Amino acid sequence: MKNSKGGIYKRFVKRPMDFILSLIAIIVLSPIFLIVALLVRTKLGSPVLFKQKRPGLNEEIFMMYKFRTMTDERDENGNLLPDSVRLTRFGKLLRSTSLDELPELLNIIKGDMSIVGPRPQLVRDMVFMNQKQRERHTVLPGLTGWAQVNGRNCVTWEEKLSYDIKYLSNITFLEDWKIIFMTVAKVFKRDGISTEGMDTAEDFGDYLLRIGQIDNRTYIKGLEKSKKIAN
Template sequence: MNFYAKYIKRIQDLLIAFVMCIVLSPILLIITILVKVKLGTPVIFKQNRPGLNNRIFTLYKFRTMTNMKDKNGNLLPDEQRMTKFGEWLRSTSLDELPEIFNILNGDLSWVGPRPQLVKDLVFMNKKERQRHKVRPGLTGLAQVSGRNNIDWDEKFRYDLEYINNITFFNDWKIMFQTVHKVFCKEGINTEGLVTSEDLGDYLLRIGRIAKKEYLAGLEKSEQLIKHQKK
């Protein structure tokens, strides 16, 4: 890694995160109250994500969906659990504000490859997993180049392009572009879907993997999470 990536980037992340915690504290409090009233508890949605060197960490977000279940106790599909308020949180990216605390504890950087799901990790090939050589980011080159409305091949191409050219200028350029994308509400969801498509689902849909391989990947991801919790 270059001097900026090795010595400056982490210090910069911490300084910005401390300032943002202070500046955004009133907004964080208001959203916390609104989420609790409109969606219930827990207010914070926690999810396992693979980070630096494939280490699994807990990502924090404001919840955007209800816990509505069917008669068998299974969660209903995303589109049925998503509320207007939840859609607004996502469209404004306010649901991602708690990730500032992930930046403070070192799980995230402000800029880097966006942390995907554990069940996405198991479907990545060796080259694609190189994205985990650096700390993942709250935003990244892929997000300002299409956010969720680009396919997985493009996401990986942008991720690998970023990790090969981490500079002060590129990071600040991506951060400013992210602000523009958020205000313009561009590429929030994958076209035709309420939430973005998982890598395994994508590979199965386009025929790159068989159903048997897909199910084996899901089982492997569950084993990784269980192993991490021990």
């Protein structure tokens, strides 16, 4: 699935620009990092950072960092309660302002992510994508992307993945900066934070099962496959 195509910007400029801008952002936003970390520790407890394995460039798995937005509340059997129950008012605020995404700047510094690119979805989302949709993994995943400025979580999965594929054919300096400025505007407006009627985004496999594009057997096989990949 490796993709060696790309212009001068994609091959030689994009990565250094990502590193420099992310380093500057971490330095400038360090007071906000500290304040949010203290609030998360006070309101939600430890750990402050939420870590989760995500598919990156060429589907290699990396650990993505975010500020924690949910509690660890469990039922009498020790199972985590639904996301909608564990997502607190404070957690919703972090998500609506995108402050929970700030630690991903560390992923960009490490080279796991880019500032602009297809958002890193869950491993259990990737296994349900078709071959064309999985082409989104031929570039570094991004902190923001073309899908995020065109609806974020308020578009269908098909539309979201289609936007990701469209971005692959137009990776330029001007396009990336256009997406960055559009992202800033979206963050201030708090557009597209969640799907209507849902507190958290629906997994791709759950979506396909719900609309009848896959059966229960395929769904279970996909989940089992994702667990093996993540482990």
